[in-house]
Amino acid sequence: MKVIYTDNNATTQVAPEVLEEMLPYFHDLYGNPSSMHTFGGQVAGKLKEARQRVAGLIGATADEILFTSCGTESDNTAIRAAIASQPHKKHVITTRVEHPAVKNLCEHLDGHGYRVTFLPVDRQGRLDLEPLYKALSHDTAIVSIMWANNETGVIFPVDEIARVVRERGVVFHTDAVQAVGKVPIDTKHFPVDMLSLSGHKLHAPKGVGALYVRKGTKFSPFLIGGHQEKGRRGGTENVASIIGLGKACELALEHLEEENERVRYLRDKLEDGILERISNAMVNGDREHRLPNTTSISFEYVEGEAILLMMNEFNICASSGSACTSGSLEPSHVLRAMGVPFTAAHGSIRFSLSINNTEEEVDFIIDKLPPIIERLRELSPFWTDSKTAAAVCS
Amino acid sequence: MWEYTDKVKDHFLHPRNAGEIEDPDGMGEVGSLACGDALKLTFKLDEQKRIQDVKFKTFGCGSAIASSSALTEMVKGMTLEEAEKVTNQDIADYLGGLPKEKMHCSVMGRDALEKAIAHYRGEPEKKLEGEIVCECFGVTDVEIERAVRENNLTAVEDITDYTKAGGGCESCHDKIQEIIDKVHGKAHVVHRPPPGLTNIQKIKLIQETLEREIKPSLKQDGGDIELVDVDGNTVLVKLRGTCATCVASQVTLKHYVQSKLREMVTPELVVEEVQ
Numbered sequence: 016m017k018v019i020y021t022d023n024n025a026t027t028q029v030a031p032e033v034l035e036e037m038l039p040y041f042h043d044l045y046g047n048p049s050s051m052h053t054f055g056g057q058v059a060g061k062l063k064e065a066r067q068r069v070a071g072l073i074g075a076t077a078d079e080i081l082f083t084s085c086g087t088e089s090d091n092t093a094i095r096a097a098i099a100s101q102p103h104k105k106h107v108i109t110t111r112v113e114h115p116a117v118k119n120l121c122e123h124l125d126g127h128g129y130r131v132t133f134l135p136v137d138r139q140g141r142l143d144l145e146p147l148y149k150a151l152s153h154d155t156a157i158v159s160i161m162w163a164n165n166e167t168g169v170i171f172p173v174d175e176i177a178r179v180v181r182e183r184g185v186v187f188h189t190d191a192v193q194a195v196g197k198v199p200i201d202t203k204h205f206p207v208d209m210l211s212l213s214g215h216k217l218h219a220p221k222g223v224g225a226l227y228v229r230k231g232t233k234f235s236p237f238l239i240g241g242h243q244e245k246g247r248r249g250g251t252e253n254v255a256s257i258i259g260l261g262k263a264c265e266l267a268l269e270h271l272e273e274e275n276e277r278v279r280y281l282r283d284k285l286e287d288g289i290l291e292r293i294s295n296a297m298v299n300g301d302r303e304h305r306l307p308n309t310t311s312i313s314f315e316y317v318e319g320e321a322i323l324l325m326m327n328e329f330n331i332c333a334s335s336g337s338a339c340t341s342g343s344l345e346p347s348h349v350l351r352a353m354g355v356p357f358t359a360a361h362g363s364i365r366f367s368l369s370i371n372n373t374e375e376e377v378d379f380i381i382d383k384l385p386p387i388i389e390r391l392r393e394l395s396p397f398w399t400d401s402k403t404a405a406a407v408c409s
Numbered sequence: 410m411w412e413y414t415d416k417v418k419d420h421f422l423h424p425r426n427a428g429e430i431e432d433p434d435g436m437g438e439v440g441s442l443a444c445g446d447a448l449k450l451t452f453k454l455d456e457q458k459r460i461q462d463v464k465f466k467t468f469g470c471g472s473a474i475a476s477s478s479a480l481t482e483m484v485k486g487m488t489l490e491e492a493e494k495v496t497n498q499d500i501a502d503y504l505g506g507l508p509k510e511k512m513h514c515s516v517m518g519r520d521a522l523e524k525a526i527a528h529y530r531g532e533p534e535k536k537l538e539g540e541i542v543c544e545c546f547g548v549t550d551v552e553i554e555r556a557v558r559e560n561n562l563t564a565v566e567d568i569t570d571y572t573k574a575g576g577g578c579e580s581c582h583d584k585i586q587e588i589i590d591k592v593h594g595k596a597h598v599v600h601r602p603p604p605g606l607t608n609i610q611k612i613k614l615i616q617e618t619l620e621r622e623i624k625p626s627l628k629q630d631g632g633d634i635e636l637v638d639v640d641g642n643t644v645l646v647k648l649r650g651t652c653a654t655c656v657a658s659q660v661t662l663k664h665y666v667q668s669k670l671r672e673m674v675t676p677e678l679v680v681e682e683v684q
Contacts, residue, residue: 317468337445394427394468396449
């Protein structure tokens with residue numbers, strides 16, 4: 016049975032063009048880009064091209080791009096660099112809905128000599144900017160706020176935030192792992208100081224990421240070692256993957272329009288189709304300001320893992336914010352921060368599409384999902400109660 | 410992705426006895442929407458007081474549904490006396506095992522069954538026994554102690570897997586560790602007998618001390634000990650394994666076994682070896 020893959024915020028398929036560009040660098044062209052001979056030197060030339068391609072996608076210059084091993088390393092590098100290069104400042108501002116790469120690091124800092132402000136979001140997952148501006152102080156070393164949320168797709172007004180934060184002389188970092196390649200990003204016009212991106216979210220392989228560091232931003236390396244990346248990140252480059260990331264960024268730029276038109280259309284069709292056919296279902300997050308590919312839908316009175324397992328029988332891949340899927344016992348911190356009631360938080364499913372999805376696939380999901388939810392609701396002790404309760408209330 | 414056995418998948422995809430019995434003889438409800446799983450179990454007895462029909466309704470993940478389904482299959486046809494002996498481990502075994510992190514699903518099944526039986530017998534709704542240790546999931550020290558004993562758990566993360574306690578804010582981890590230590594006799598909880606210990610109490614305490622404290626440490630050296638009799642304050646034991654042939658065995662007996670028993674049971678005890 017064909018796999019219907021709608022879990023692209025988790026990871027994406029490596030594009031064939033990307034793979035093709037990578038392959039020679041595993042075996043034939045295995046030289047070290049730092050070597051003095053031509054054999055290694057030609058690899059350095061290819062890395063330079065990749066750097067330019069990544070820069071091109073976000074309106075940066077090549078020397079503002081630092082290659083890393085993943086989005087998490089990019090996030091850690093950015094925050095660690097900001098606090099290490101301003102040792103007198105002991106305050107960090109972030110939000111309650113960040114990816115664990117930022118959230119858990121900030122929670123760690125919170126207990127280790129730093130004061131961290133975790134900004135709340137509203138029921139739609141939107142950020143209120145007033146508390147942010149109030150929290151800024153002379154002691155603030157960095158503000159780290161994600162561009163778009165991985166679970167709900169909600170986009171924060173990064174442009175506006177960056178302007179204010181920078182005016183106050185504070186470093187601004189954004190985790191744009193989910194946004195890069197899905198929405199236009201131009202660092203020439205968005206005054207962010209640092210920006211994280213990850214290869215495997217945009218059809219490059221896993222194990223490679225990048226950090227944009229605006230020229231002039233104070234920096235301190237996270238991985239201390241050799242002279243690679245101009246001494247800003249030690250360690251021999253993951254050559255093939257970096258070349259893959261370069262190609263993927265070039266393709267992402269080409270596909271940006273398709274992502275925002277065709278993929279958005281498919282996402283909307285999927286979302287509307289599900290909401291039309293299934294009662295007691297709701298979208299989590301601000302539908303106006305969202306990534307074009309993501310929808311998080313909660314189905315009341317059923318549990319997310321059970322839904323995923325039943326969809327799995329049809330080879331439909333998605334993910335859930337339920338407790339059981341994560342191995343933790345509480346539902347996702349994002350949905351909890353938004354105040355999604357428990358009746359709905361445990362039954363949330365995230366579909367995240369890509370340009371590889373087709374309308375037939377969307378129709379297939381719209382067809383298969385309603386009986387799954389109905390079946391699980393029949394098994395649920397709360398479902399009949401809720402129906403009775405609703406009848407009594409009306 | 411969880412590694413579920415084929416039996417778990419089968420019971421999840423094709424649940425047996427799903428639904429609710431109208432006018433049941435016994436009914437038990439556990440869990441809540443907030444916790445992420447809940448189970449309502451209903452049963453009817455036949456004339457021989459055996460479980461004739463039993464049905465479940467479950468809100469929860471794949472293993473919660475599978476555990477409920479398995480439980481109903483297991484207890485059908487049992488008397489209540491037989492059914493109340495079913496443990497959470499039996500449910501997990503029936504399913505060919507559950508991922509460790511999902512053991513709490515089997516505990517939920519056992520709890521619902523217990524409640525349903527108590528309901529049938531007209532026993533009053535059990536008041537919350539013990540004190541809440543985990544505020545996030547409302548788990549008491551009594552429940553944690555029971556999970557530790559019945560499943561021989563040794564680490565805080567095991568307790569979380571079996572009871573959910575400690576799976577939220579984690580601020581109760583120290584308290585959970587204390588309970589584990591207490592159950593395994595590691596803590597300095599002195600089980601001093603109250604004055605006027607009955608013979609039975611004394612013998613039981615001697616047995617417990619031998620099992621929990623003395624045997625494990627003798628076994629480390631390849632030795633073992635067996636309780637033969639207790640006559641007044643004289644404890645008669647047989648040494649086994651390497652202890653039986655060890656020249657220092659009398660030293661072990663007097664200095665270790667006797668002083669341990671005196672410490673844990675009563676200072677009057679004298680330990681004698683039976684050949």
